[in-house]
Amino acid sequence: MKQEIGLLVIFLLVFLYDTFMPKNSLKALPVVTTLLMVVFTALGFGICYGGNTSAVAAFGGMYETSAVVTAIKNILNIGVIIVLIQSIRWANGELMIMRRGEFYELLLVTLFGMYLMISARHFLLFVIGLECASLPLAAMVAFDKNRYESHEAAVKYILTAVFSSAIFMMGLSFVYACAGSLYFDKIYNALYGEHTAMLVLALAFVISGVGFKLSLVPFHLWTADVYQGAPTSVTSYLSVISKGATAFAFLVILAQVFGSIYSQVWEWMLYALIILTITVGNLFAIRQRNMKRFLAFSSISQAGYIMLGIIAYNTMGVAAMMYYILVYIFSNLAAFGVIGAIENATGKISMDDYRGLYKTNPRLSFAMMLAMFSLAGIPPFAGFFSKFFIFTAAVGQGSVAIYVLVLIALINTIVSLYYYLLVVKAMFISDDECTIARFRSAFSERLGMWIAVAGIIFLGLLSPVYDYLLDLTADSSLLAYFIR
Amino acid sequence: MSVTIPILILAIPLFMFIFLGLCGKKMSHLLAGTLGTLGMGTVLVLAYYTAFNYFFSGQACFINEAGERLQHVIFNTTWLQFTDSLVIKLGFLLDPISAMMLVVITTISFMVHLYSLGYMRDHHGVFEKGFQRFYAFLSLFSFSMLGLVVATNIFQMYIFWELVGASSYLLIGFYYTKPSAVSASKKAFIVTRFADLGFLIGILTLSYYTGTFNFTDLTSVPVEGLADTFRVDLSTPETVLAGISSGAAPIFMGASVLTWALVLIFVGGMGKSAMLPLHIWLPDAMEGPTPVSALIHAATMVVAGVYLVARLFPLYLMENSALVIVTVVGAITAFYAAVVACTQVDIKRVLAFSTISQIAFMMVSLGVARPEYHEGLGYMASMFHLFTHAMFKALLFLGAGALIHAIGSNDYTEMHGLRKYMPITHWTFLIGCLAIAGIIPFSGFFSKDEILSAAGNYSVWVYIWMSLVAFMTAFYMFRLYYLIFWWKEHTVREGHHAPHDQPWTMSVPLIILAAITCVAGFIPFGNLVSWNGEPYDFMAHFDWSIATVSLIVAVAAILLATVMYRKENKLPAKMKNAMPALWRWAFHRFYWDELYMFITHKIIFGCVCRPLAWFDRHIIDGTMDSFAIVTNKASNAIKPLQSGQVQMYVWLYLIGALLLGGITILCLI
């Protein structure tokens, strides 16, 4: 609870600062917010290390926190800090003067929503968290007033989001009909060993509702358009933080609510979804020229890999998934950092504009290359380790089907390597007359990139990170239902 | 015997090769040539010393109390160990034939070294380009050839076998700017390589069963013992099966494994010795400088095949069928080469075919040798012929080289009537021709006579056949002789000075070789070389009836040649027109080259390589590419899903969710 309250405090501070401080001091708002976040995250780590690691329930079992939950929230916080750092320049831009404060406020609210999603042990709270995490994002997507795409993206986002929440709630009503309660543990006990048609349908609807946030195929179609239309900072936020939080929440739901359903019905659903997600995401990504759209599809297929950690249903899988999320945050944010820097400097976001970038901006293209390699899972960058661990964890489940699934996923990594290399090729190999000229990116952007790149390089090589995550999951009662 | 001298025999040429190869360019031509020749001279002395020591010192390690000559391994160091028993060693084996070969090789090689000092420069005394390289290669060849003959095991032989092939390749292609030389060298290498494949598989088979590479083990292990290992009792199916199951000797495609091994090894010998189907490289190899032809393609390397069979002779004796094959191949080749030699115009080609024919003689001789006939006379005869042939054929080649050097052409139509201009060449050449024709008292008479009597002992048909070949040999050699030195008066071409005799460096070897040819026949070879080391009296087996017959045959052939070619006349043309088809086929060497060209270019390249390459690029690679193409196609195909229409998105969402639920429900219920 401390974290949620802390977050709300920051939210209020920012709100008050934005409202009551004089106009000329508002310039400092981004920095102040970022610093607040840093302090907050540091405190979060303090909780993580200092406090007891057993699960604590509150509000009549509606809310629960434990060391793992704190850890995943901290992981999200780190991502948010990088996003904030990277967006400082954008937030201080001409366009944003009127909306600077609101950006931060909305962002903090969505983060709060995600916290709720992760900690919720009651579906009502979960729904509120979900809405909290998605509705303000629609407003954020629409932040770029001058770009038509931004508006279009916002409309698409809000319409599909509301639709999906309608379906989700429909599913919840079925769950309610079956179980008579919306508390996770009660549902678990009520549904033990059942598999009625209604339940299956409810499960499908719930999965689709969460899958929408995670952009699993076929619930992903909004993703590309929204990523492309949204301001880059929002896109990066959307692609990593929102996805990471939802993935974890998804894990919690599947483990604590539907884990008891007869013969792990959801497992087969996930097999189908994972294969579809990875494959379709990759196939679409191949043909993209717009970098943001490209990363959208890439993030779709990454979501499929994250799901592998869930399907493993063992502690290793959970740890691998958290680790994957962490690494993915760094890798993707490095990529978005570069895209953002280039967009801010030149306004170009097409892959073709990146041709010959290495000649003029070697450092940027180097950072981008590392990000691409990490996303593609090339050693010695962190992405390799996270992918390897998640595959190892998945195979640990032991069935033949999982071998097939992992093989399909591995073959898909080749396709993904192909399109990641396309970016590298554009930057390093291709030549073009109208290369982006040499420019110097802002300090904040560079700082953001440095952090992300450092993460890419060191997260994998430094084993304690993963060890620590695995220790957490091993202790945790969170997954007690889940682990057989 | 100390190891120093044998090591020096091998090391000096090797050192010369490396030294001249690396530093040759930095030194003058003359110095390089002189160094090479001196080096070879030293080796010559050492080799003579060694051979003399072997034959005549009477040391216990060379000859036992019974007077049998022994195989003596002077040194043998491990070079590469495959398994505990299969070990390649590099060593130095002295026995009668290797001692004899040492003498042959060093003699001819030294002569060639000396001769080349004169030959490899033009009339103004300017050395040819790559003179140093030439000497380096000659040294390399000498090294490899010496290594080959002193090999202690079959794999060492194979190693040096390959090396002589390579040095032959380099020397044939010495004039590397000449396309014909390049292709000739390539052909020589590839054809012999093909034969070596057989050799290799033969070695592998043989060594698998015997568990050794060593010649001493292979040949001096009691023959009966080996025969037990190899032979399977073919009388009843039960015994065959018993033989196979005991792992003794499986029958493979109708022949025992030993037969296969020996035949395959013989294939290697066929390649090197230019036996019939694999002979095509030797005539082309004449593209190399003439001294090279004398050394490699007349005297030493081409007899390696004979030497190989002789080396393994005790093994061959165990398999009658293998020896029959050797005989048949030899006989056919001898006849074929003789026929072709009668029609060629290029003097070196004539000599080349003559070489093929003579080597075939040696092969036949080995093939017909049996211990029961005159204590293996054929074996001795073969080695004897090898020795004499090396001398007189080198003599002939060097003589031909002198002619070519003087005239500037290989074609006898440009020569004619040279006897007055080049007396030394004329006389030495004549001696060579008489020797090869088998006229007493020249060396060829004795050795050929031994062969014929061995053949006569074996089968009268072989004897008649070989006599016919001997007749043709005398005929074509004297045809050549008359066409070069007689026929009509020499016409000096415009702009050329009259041909004259060569400098001393070239004359001396001619004279020495001619002298050897004159006297070599009287060497008591039977005392020195025999298949099992036991000396026997040479003259005891000398059959005067056969000798007389063969002498008559030779003289008849010479007379016929005299009639036809001494003076310019129309007889040859008439003969040619009388048998146009035969003449054309013989002139074109029975179209063997064309057949090979067809097989290699049309079949191997056209029907195997090219289709395979196409298959690789289009089918295999196409499959790999098609994965990418299919992926791209799939990407295009699902493009409409992302239509940009939010209602379509939602519809797909809905259908997806319903399908997910619906299918699961259907599966569960």
Place this chain on the structure above:
Amino acid sequence: MFCCGLYGFLTRRNMIAMLVSLELMLNAVDMNFVIFNRFLFPGAMEGMMFTLFAIGIAAAETALAIAIIINIFRSVHNIDVRELNQMKF
């Protein structure tokens, strides 16, 4: 009712009409909860409470959606959803 809303959402071109349809859907869900609560689990009020909150959420959604629609209307003077296809493939 849910299906009606669905139909409307899938077919209407006007974005506001789509929103209307969405409201129908949400309302249907609410009713579901209430009815389940009343008929199956009369002892507790969870369904009712959920509906209560869902009404609030629906209101928030509507407000935000309308704001965005007005926004895009300002930008293109059109609220036909089919015109929104600048970004695709």
Place this chain on the structure above:
Amino acid sequence: MFENILIYFVVIPLLMLAGLGLCRNIRQIRAVAVVGSLALIGLSVWLLVDYLALRAAGETAPMLYTGSWMWFRPLNIHLAVGVDGISIAMLLLSSVIVFAGSFASWKIPQPKEFFLWLILLSTGVFGFFISIDMFTMFMFYEVALIPMYLLIGVWGSGNKNYSAMKLTLMLMGGSAFLMLGLIGIYYHSAPAGEQLTWNLLEIVDNASIPHGWQSFLFPMTFVGFGVLGAMFPFHTWSPDGHASAPTAVSMLHAGVLMKLGGYGCFRVAIYTMPQAAHELAWIFLILTGISVVYGAFCACVKTDLKYINAYSSVSHCGLVLFAILMLNETAMTGAIMQMLSHGLMTALFFALIGMIYGRTHTREITQMGGMMQIMPYLSVCYVIAGMASLGLPGLSGFVAEMTIFVGSFQAGMQDYLAGAGSLRLVFTIIACCSIVITAVYILRVVGKLLFGRVYDEHHLKLTDAEWWERLSTVTLIVCVAGIGCFPNFFNNLINFTFTPEIFSVLGIK
């Protein structure tokens, strides 16, 4: 950790990378490259000497210099190192080729980046050879693959984009299978209830992979490594990749990287799963036997020098895998010798082709001729390389091929006599045929390219090799001739691994 000498095989390249980062001009870059690669050579020679001394002193452990440091505790992943004779031979080979490669790319444009990637690549290679932990092995394996993409893409020639992409994707495709195979091995690496491990030695000791799983995992790993070993039909990256790659990269790739495939096939696939290797060998024997002949035939009709050489590599590397699959001591020794030999001579080939191409700007043999008159030094080297390739005694190729043939023939005959079919025997004979085909295409190239008349008048102006080029080629030639002349030294070095005990572990008589 740093007291273990093997670690320095990774540390030195990393130091070189750091050094490169500080370099300001091309001289410093060259200095770093040369000093670093010399240090590596020195290190591997020292290792060799020390290893032999230890063996002479009676060390009988399968691996020496073993060290193991926990890395990822939960998965029991260690940074585990250890070498035996084979690894040392490979390390020697790699360091020599890196050295020669540095000289071959003396005048490369953008030297800093080039050497950066090149050294990263060699880090991967060295790391791979010293690892005995499957995870680190795989990691280094992939580290070695990726720089290829940029090296070919940026510094390559011809259809470089296509080739680079194809090479990378195909090799990654292989490693996809490999990864699954390795993970599968991990999960069966210990008897039920005991700590799972990635350490190869422990896996071999445990010998706990069930038979059914072996027949699934063996093909996975073998194909995974086999792709890099250019096994038919997964070899097609090789011609295109080599044709487009810059000189040093071709050298390193054909010389060292393709060896990773063979080495891995032995170390991982066969070593840990002997039963499956024994049973399934026939499938791969057929495939590799085909590669041997097929590569040679294809090389016969190609006209691009690099294509010819690439196909020849397919053939020779096919021979490596072929020999490994014979599961026979002699043949396996031969396979390792062939790796060494092929590595050196193909590196020499590619170096020479690169130097010729750098002068003539064409690699079509139909467009060239008479090089012997123009650049005698390079041409002589080419002839030597060719002779090594076609197996001339005294050079390395002969030794390796003969060892393979003798071993395979023994294995084949044993099978045949034991009534186990004549497949091995027949394919041995087919493989032997490759020596003839090799002669055909090598001599064809030598004849067309070096001999004959000068094809193009413009070529007459070209110059012969510079000193750095000479140094690069001489190094390789000396090594080729060294192995060719003193094979038993290497034979003894390698042979220790293939002791009877190993074969009893492998379950083979």
Place this chain on the structure above:
Amino acid sequence: MESVGSIILYVVVAVSIVVFSVLAVTTRKILRAATYLLFTLFATAVVYFMLDFEFLGAVQIAVYAGGIVVLFVFAILLTSHPGDNSSRLTSKRRLLGLVGALAMLVVTGWTLLSRCALYASKPAMENPDMKQIGQTLMGTGDGQYLLPFEAISVLLLACIIGGVVVARKR
């Protein structure tokens, strides 16, 4: 079963819900759609009353009918041009919509009907009074909803901020 009157009332209300919602999505005039929506919402509120959830019915009327529909009307007035009727739908799109809706209907209907027990009877339940509702909303125990209550307040605040930002001219 209950009295006939309540059954009749139920039928009337149910029919009106369905009819009005169908009308709401099929009418071509956007303003009428809003009106039909209003009727549907009212009918829903009646259902709530019938099921003894008076508080919920009241909220339904206040929030939905009072707030949301008014919002809709404002939005419609702001965005639509006078006489701007939506044109006829293309049959393809209508078909797709119908397929989707019917598929949903079939699947949900089938699953609901598969639990027929639902409609057997209306169990007795005491009408929750306001105090009870208030305590439930403000309590922190099991089955009490303080946290969601606070959370939804944050959500509403955020939506207000978002709405303002988005709708603001600049």
